[in-house]
Amino acid sequence: MPATPHASHALVTGGGRGIGRAIAAALAGQGMTVTVLGRRRAVLEEAVAAGDAHFADVADVADEAAIKAAIARAAERQPIDVLVANAGAAESAPFAKSDAALFARMMDVNFMGVVHSIHAALPSMRTRPYGRIVAVASTAGLKGYPYVSAYTAAKHAVVGLVRSLALELANTPITINAVCPGFTDTDLVAGSIDNIMQKTGRSREQAAAELARHNPQGRLVTPQEVADTVLWLCGKGAGAITGQAIAVAGGEI
Numbered sequence: 001m002p003a004t005p006h007a008s009h010a011l012v013t014g015g016g017r018g019i020g021r022a023i024a025a026a027l028a029g030q031g032m033t034v035t036v037l038g039r040r041r042a043v044l045e046e047a048v049a050a051g052d053a054h055f056a057d058v059a060d061v062a063d064e065a066a067i068k069a070a071i072a073r074a075a076e077r078q079p080i081d082v083l084v085a086n087a088g089a090a091e092s093a094p095f096a097k098s099d100a101a102l103f104a105r106m107m108d109v110n111f112m113g114v115v116h117s118i119h120a121a122l123p124s125m126r127t128r129p130y131g132r133i134v135a136v137a138s139t140a141g142l143k144g145y146p147y148v149s150a151y152t153a154a155k156h157a158v159v160g161l162v163r164s165l166a167l168e169l170a171n172t173p174i175t176i177n178a179v180c181p182g183f184t185d186t187d188l189v190a191g192s193i194d195n196i197m198q199k200t201g202r203s204r205e206q207a208a209a210e211l212a213r214h215n216p217q218g219r220l221v222t223p224q225e226v227a228d229t230v231l232w233l234c235g236k237g238a239g240a241i242t243g244q245a246i247a248v249a250g251g252e253i
Helices: 018-029 041-049 064-077 100-125 149-168 187-200 204-212 223-234
Strands: 009-013 033-038 055-058 082-085 131-136 174-181 245-248
Touching: 009 018, 009 064, 009 100, 018 033, 018 041, 018 082, 018 131, 018 223, 033 041, 033 064, 041 055, 055 064, 064 100, 082 100, 082 223, 100 131, 100 149, 100 174, 131 149, 131 223, 149 174, 149 245, 174 223, 223 245
Parallel strands: 009 033, 009 082, 033 055, 082 131, 131 174, 174 245
Antiparallel strands: none
């Protein structure tokens, strides 16, 4: 796999744990300077202390002013060449109980968080000889799932944004793609397993199997598998790959 440029600076939102942490570590392992953003400073500092990132800053991606300021601070240290918009959240409810507030929360974090991050990073990225934007969406951006209509709508919006923006940026050195993991072995999915256990009385093993059955390989995806896909998209050899929504899901899509 082509390596990423060693002089590059990557910023990963939601980079303190799960998929974001794995992505940060993978990029740092290729010699990139990595800044992680998130809402919990302690978790972010743990990533820095472990060598999975070099800098950390606190910002909620749903807060446009906060994310703009945080990305500006990161760019002052070193211009940003790679943006991984990974931060996200999931809430489940039947559509009849999914009120406007739930839809707003899911859109604010999962879609507008991507919009705010790209708006903040893109102007300076346009001045660089190389740029990569990767949005971590979900298989929920490519298909429907019951009881997560708001989350699914937000992830579909991310994929649509990627496809449109890729065309606007096609005459620049910047590519933009979405990576769409299936159910992945993270804290977020652990929360979903807890929810299934609470609502159905199933054991943890049974609840985990309920999610894993969506994957034809019969398992949860690993964060490292998602990170490896992001790493490839950030490499020089992926310069012709843009506007894509790549499923990392064991054949589910």
